[in-house]
Amino acid sequence: MAESAAHRGAAGRGARSAHALGTPDPRRWRALAVCLIAGFMTLLDVSIVNVALPSIRSGLRTPESDLQWVLSGYALAFGLFLIPAGRLGDARGRRAVFMAGLALFTLASAACGAAQSSLWLVVARLVQGLAGGMISPQISALIQQMFSGQERGRAFGMFGTVVGVSTAVGPLSGGLLIQAAGAHEGWRWVFYVNLPLGALCLLLARRLLPDTPSAGPVRLRDLDPLGVLLLGTGVLALLLPFVQAQQWPGDRKWLLLMPAVALLAAFVGWESRCAARATRPVIDLSLFRVRSYWLGCLLALVYFGGFTSIFFVTTLYLQNGLHYSALQAGLAITPFALGSAVAASPGGRLVHRFGRPLVVAGLTAVVVGLAGAVLAVHLVPGRGAGWAMAAPLLLAGLGSGLVVAPNQTLTLSEVPVATAGSAGGALQTGQRVGSAVGIAAVGSVFFAQLGEAGWATAYDHGLVVAVAFVVAALLVGLADVRGERRGRGRTPRTVTHTHADRTP
Template sequence: MAESTGERDASSSGPGPSDPRRWRALAVCLVAGFMTLLDVSIVNVALPSIKAGLHTPESDLQWVLSGYALAFGLVLIPGGRLGDARGRRAVFMAGLALFTLSSAACGAARSSTWLVIARLVQGAAGGLLSPQISALIQQMFSGRERGRAFGMFGTVVGISTAVGPLLGGLLIEVAGAQEGWRWVFYVNLPIGLVCLLLARRLLPDTPSATRVRPRDLDPVGVLLLGAGVLALLLPFVQAQQWPGNGKWLLLPVALALLTVFTLWEARCTGRRVQPVLDLALFRLRSFWLGCLMILLYFAGFTSIFFITTLFFQSGLHYSALEAGLAITPFAVGAGASAGIGGKLVHRFGRPLIAVGLTMVATGLGLTALAAHLVPGRGAGLAMAAPLLLAGLGSGLVIAPNQTLTLAEVPVPNAGSAGGSLQTSQRVGSAIGIAAVGSVFFAQLGEDSWADAYDHGLIVSVAFVVAGLVIALADVVAGRRGRGHEDRAPAPEPTRRTP
């Protein structure tokens, strides 16, 4: 049913399954998505340069990193819902324009406060733009082509996160350590402007979109969800900056707010106000299991770049460029396998993701072993092959999971569903960085950098293994469901009356 709805929506306005422009439209989406996701990790290697250039205190440096992720995560679900209601092309272009302008403001920053505020706006713009991409893929493609398109999007997600340190290191190497950090943001300007022009020409509008009033967009639900996600993420993103255990009291507050949000959304169903999140989506096993699995995976996946960059730059005294090059094997592996994963997902389903998760866990375990066995600056070379294996596995996780998680979602709900899936990724990233970072810094005081790195990677592997357990549970449940269908008695043939 979702497929047929998608075909009707896509064909009624703009590039659809029969229009060759859909691939050019996809290219615009992927470039914009690459730019927003790149800014999650590219700033990691620029922090020493920012600190030197703006005399930034440690607390503000933390907000340069975590403020972007926090604002990004807060806007994803409301941004997806807004695109479903008002039109995905319009919301995509608004988010892209705001992202480009805020990137210019980041590059022009004259104080750390200026930079933090600009990063918050930039993160919110990325959260507005990002869910439109998965929704537009749902709208423009169907069947195996949809799996291929999500495979390309998965390549972008994997590569943008992994290649960020390398591109940041290159820009700082070319522009100089004092002012090079500004070009980490300025590089978005020409890309954003070109994408804006092409988006206006190529992206389809949303046939189901109508002119709606702000009160029709469930403002109470947006506030409850925003407050709940903020209370959930804040203690994790500020784990290193807020001493003591008082910050964890925000977690029961988050649980209470999200419970009230769920009750409110259930009350909105069937009324004139459209809920910001259709709770019926969570009755789909493929959807809620996919969200849970990717939350755990991103907790392990993104945290490795955080501690690996620290290990290379502060522990082994690599330059920003050297640190970026050392992490590149992961990006190469993810890019090589993501397209393959997108093509194979319709054939193998969730078992393909289980294989990918096993490869990631094995690769990260071998990475920790290499860092432990090879001391000094040679560790980066020793870690290349294990990181490549982990990257190859990652390409079989992100894109196929995106395809399977959204497969049964009706196209009119694609924006809010894609926002929910990406919110799971951002929540997982925040939890993983906080947990892995806490173990890493705790060991750093008493052992060497390599030992601290080993302990941090063990926690990352634990998150990936937890995601593997969820994927295997889905495989088993799916096989049991098919077994029950096979054993069900066939309906009796209708007897003809003479």
């Protein structure tokens, strides 16, 4: 933090003066590149480990329960820290929190790669997830801070490309690393690959990222510790039964949903009380009275329930059902990544012109593409299914590129820059909750069918549930479009920046 204060003389003063004059920071695109590299690292580690699990099992003799925590522990810690880290960045400085999270993520990656036992690896993954949760909300907040107007849509489009590609290309990257380094020790390079990227990002972040104009010294009570505690325990109780759905047999795990609801209700009550007392809450609940924000959060929650579960069941089907290697499974999913990469950047540019109808078009393409993947498995059984799914997954990927970044742009379009971190953290927490619920729901249907009908039928049923989540997101998008047309007649919807661009 002392280093951040010292650096204000260089990056900070320049960014603040540019902001005060209403001129954009000339280093903003280079600063965005730093953010995107860090975002790629943190999101890649959600999916890259999937194909490394057999290698980890053989290398560390890891039991199934610990393997599950290698996956879910990262996602759980990541989701728990998003909103508090966003609030901390808003208050203390996004650059400082970004760099602290990046340093911790890099060290945790080194610890994961050097793990000598499954317990060591699980603990290191928890720390890595926590660090990822520190970094992620700062990225969306920095985009809000550095860009405005159509440039903001372009920046979010590039970030959307990173989200889609990192999620989809993870299995391929993991497969290539394991193929190159060997099945027994190759899993370690899945984590070691973060070290040079992390070190490079830290050096560049120190030079290029701007400080937060509204940030300053804060006391612990200014960060609303009780609100953080209520939110953290509530989200933990909500996520645990979903991320452990396959490992905790029986229905007792769902009893955790009752204290989850109670804790989250207490959090809402406490945050409302903070607002009434003019105390800065963890998240400003008045944001959820903004139509673009709450509908965007709902759409993201439901869409990520289908989006991430696709890769979960597809990887299981290809590797365990069709006996693809890790590399072959990664290659089979690559068309989705390519489609997402191609469409995300244009989507970020076009959202300023078309608004929510662009997201609806993307969701429609995802539904059609996934339905085509279900049909392909029926028409081409056996090991040829991976090839048959390529075209439908490419279409679904193109659609996804028109959903993630444009929805994020629309959702945050009316959020004041001063609260961009906590607002972005809440949006991404919804994505993590949606991912956990989707994987649990799709996984339960998949494994129930597996024992009765075999891999192909189980995959069909799992994809149908994933499609149902995407259809639900499509209905949310259609409701938003219909509501806008009722409220504004037939005037086309555009992204507004009146509130988002104001100086805090």
